[in-house]
Amino acid sequence: MYTAEELTYCAQRIASEDCQQSYRRLFHWFYKPLQQFAAAIVRSREQAEEIAADALVNVWRNRRQLPQIGNLRIYLYVSARNIALNYLKKQHRQSTLSLDDMMVEMGPVALNPEQLFISAEMVNRVQLAVHQLPPRCKLIFKLIREDGLKYKEVASILDISVNTIDNQMAIAFRRISQAIHLHTGPVKQGMK
Amino acid sequence: MQQDRIWQLMSRKMAGEASAEELEELEQLLRQRPDALFTMEVISSIWQPQQQGSSDADAAFHQRWGLLQEEPPRQRRLWPRLAAAAAVLLLAGSFAWWQWGRELRKEAVVQKSEISTRNGSRSRIKLPDGTLVLLNSGSSLVYDDEMNKQKVRQVEVIGEAYFDVAKDPERPFVIRTEKLHIHVLGTTFNVRAYPEDRYAEATLIRGSIEVILPEQSNRKILLQPKQKLTVFNKAREGKPATPELFTVAALEPIPVADTMVFAETGWVENRLTFRNERFEELAQKMERWYNVKFEFEKPALKEFRLTGALAGESMEQALKAMQLIHSFHYRLTRNSVIIY
Numbered sequence: 001m002y003t004a005e006e007l008t009y010c011a012q013r014i015a016s017e018d019c020q021q022s023y024r025r026l027f028h029w030f031y032k033p034l035q036q037f038a039a040a041i042v043r044s045r046e047q048a049e050e051i052a053a054d055a056l057v058n059v060w061r062n063r064r065q066l067p068q069i070g071n072l073r074i075y076l077y078v079s080a081r082n083i084a085l086n087y088l089k090k091q092h093r094q095s096t097l098s099l100d101d102m103m104v105e106m107g108p109v110a111l112n113p114e115q116l117f118i119s120a121e122m123v124n125r126v127q128l129a130v131h132q133l134p135p136r137c138k139l140i141f142k143l144i145r146e147d148g149l150k151y152k153e154v155a156s157i158l159d160i161s162v163n164t165i166d167n168q169m170a171i172a173f174r175r176i177s178q179a180i181h182l183h184t185g186p187v188k189q190g191m192k
Numbered sequence: 193m194q195q196d197r198i199w200q201l202m203s204r205k206m207a208g209e210a211s212a213e214e215l216e217e218l219e220q221l222l223r224q225r226p227d228a229l230f231t232m233e234v235i236s237s238i239w240q241p242q243q244q245g246s247s248d249a250d251a252a253f254h255q256r257w258g259l260l261q262e263e264p265p266r267q268r269r270l271w272p273r274l275a276a277a278a279a280v281l282l283l284a285g286s287f288a289w290w291q292w293g294r295e296l297r298k299e300a301v302v303q304k305s306e307i308s309t310r311n312g313s314r315s316r317i318k319l320p321d322g323t324l325v326l327l328n329s330g331s332s333l334v335y336d337d338e339m340n341k342q343k344v345r346q347v348e349v350i351g352e353a354y355f356d357v358a359k360d361p362e363r364p365f366v367i368r369t370e371k372l373h374i375h376v377l378g379t380t381f382n383v384r385a386y387p388e389d390r391y392a393e394a395t396l397i398r399g400s401i402e403v404i405l406p407e408q409s410n411r412k413i414l415l416q417p418k419q420k421l422t423v424f425n426k427a428r429e430g431k432p433a434t435p436e437l438f439t440v441a442a443l444e445p446i447p448v449a450d451t452m453v454f455a456e457t458g459w460v461e462n463r464l465t466f467r468n469e470r471f472e473e474l475a476q477k478m479e480r481w482y483n484v485k486f487e488f489e490k491p492a493l494k495e496f497r498l499t500g501a502l503a504g505e506s507m508e509q510a511l512k513a514m515q516l517i518h519s520f521h522y523r524l525t526r527n528s529v530i531i532y
Binding site: 166172 | 206241
């Protein structure tokens with residue numbers, strides 16, 4: 001992952017010096033997440049790869065305007081979203097975002113090595129619970145956790161309210177919690 | 193709802209969105225919910241995403257970077273436009289494209305006509321169905337003599353042509369080039385598909401067209417008026433074949449005298465127009481326009497960017513005008529221009 005400062009720095013170097021190295025870093029940070037985001041919309045991996053690259057190419061083509069772009073992350077995701085919707089439109093499939101019809105692929109869940117007391121079994125349960133989330137909920141959860149986006153950013157990208165994000169994240173956490181405590185022994189037996 | 197409050201707060205905490213008050217509230221709630229505390233520990237242990245492999249990103253970067261380097265940049269205009277004078281140059285010529293013709297003959301069922309123009313000449317053709325075609329230099333057009341009897345009116349183009357298609361809702365008009373197949377629904381547009389150029393273009397002036405990319409699993413693109421589609425050609429020095437890239441962009445007019453022209457269709461009015469084009473690419477256009485060969489002795493000169501329009505100028509007048517803005521020398525030999 002990258003920090004906000006790193007991202008700002010890269011954007012500045014691209015805008016003012018045509019810095020190839022910074023642009024390459026942008027690809028490293030965003031290509032995969034954008035590809036997964038686009039795949040959720042168009043349901044095609046190959047197409048999603050094109051879309052992710054196209055969104056990043058737009059940044060280079062419009063690099064002189066970068067200083068005027070408030071938030072580069074929102075810009076990238078929104079442009080991937082628009083390219084994806086355009087593609088669907090051309091396929092005569094749909095032209096608006098339908099969050100309940102997404103195909104969200106999750107990255108692998110990795111255990112923080114410091115927390116050895118959590119078993120692989122527990123990780124599997126969490127992973128399964130996440131996979132079984134409804135599409136809208138799953139996408140929001142992914143964008144927040146995996147892609148590290150802020151609530152407000154997700155709200156702009158998906159054109160929903162922060163309130164909706166709060167609710168959907170609560171659903172995800174509740175379901176994960178249920179999965180963790182399913183058939184677990186005495187720990188929470190007494191808690192109920 | 194009240195029940196979900198704890199999960200909302202937990203999520204906000206994880207995402208770094210929680211305020212001090214919210215963190216406090218969460219603390220309170222967790223005191224009565226050890227099960228939720230355990231959930232929080234599990235989730236926080238996996239919250240940090242795994243670093244994902246970036247080899248795909250790198251491959252995508254290299255592919256796109258290569259293409260970006262070859263694109264004409266759009267943000268700067270280094271050359272002021274050239275003054276335009278009026279004169280008309282219209283010559284028609286024809287010339288056999290034997291290799292292409294041979295291929296066509298193999299499958300020829302109906303009688304086809306072929307019209308070609310050599311470099312330095314252009315031609316105006318009226319097809320049997322009333323469609324008007326202007327054929328630019330070094331181009332050729334093939335059509336069925338009996339296209340009026342076909343269900344689909346079909347023509348083939350190599351090079352550049354401007355179409356004003358006669359309306360006939362019953363029978364679609366299809367233009368085929370190597371990179372682009374264009375389905376016309378009654379309209380005016382320009383197609384540019386010289387095999388030696390780095391990209392092929394379809395530019396729509398009015399009406400609507402659907403462009404099909406045969407090499408990209410027949411991908412379909414619908415163009416709006418004043419838009420152009422550019423498809424980049426595959427062959428690149430030393431690199432394996434990459435998936436082709438295309439772009440759709442709005443046309444940008446160039447001011448010429450007291451009017452605006454589009455670089456893409458200026459030739460129709462006997463103007464050689466160019467927008468922020470590399471000297472090398474412009475030279476390629478001038479080769480066709482004036483029927484000469486260009487040679488660059490200094491490769492750096494190929495990179496100069498030029499914007500402008502040439503109308504009646506002779507080639508020497510044009511070169512002299514260009515010299516006013518960029519310093520370069522040229523000398524003429526029998527059949528070529530040497531830039532140094």
